Amino acid sequence: MTDPYALFAEWLAEATKTEPNDPNAMCLATATPDGRPSARMVLLKGQDARGFVFYTNLESRKGGELAANPHAALCFHWKTLSRSVRVEGSVEAVTDTEADAYYASRHRSSRIGAWASRQSRPLEGRWALEKAVAEYTLKFGLGEIPRPPHWSGFRILPARIEFWRDMPFRLHERRVFLAEGGAWREEALYP
Structure with a gap:
């Protein structure tokens, strides 16, 4: 198979059948402008012929690092299959339409959480988060919960x-x- 996106979709489908939890979990590595790396686990929420999509609070550490240095790496590891996939590339923001559609698909509590969490910033105590959740739950009542302006997604545009x-x-x-000139070149590597 010479289409890496098709091969990835095949491997992810197999992992979905065998991994007990979150087969779409991936390690996302970003870096500060001066090159200091950081990595964390996030969930893949979309994959197509343009790249790999995840969503986050734009004011989080990863959001800030991606705004300053729009390059990232991903690593998927499926222990049950003894396989992994590594992705490296530049990063772009998803469109507002994409972010709105995904946000609307989230559980109501997760949408409230997007408003309540000051992701990556110091938390005085669990009570502060629970208080913010209660305040936003009251604010939005039973009505629609709009996507916060500080919440969106990124697409990794693979070069490798x-x-x-x-x-x-x-x-x-x-x-x-x-990726070379709009096409993919494949090669084998020594283990």
């Missing part, structure tokens, strides 16, 4: 996608796809 599969005697299979 590497597929790793465990093989006997640590002679693993590694296939890398490199």
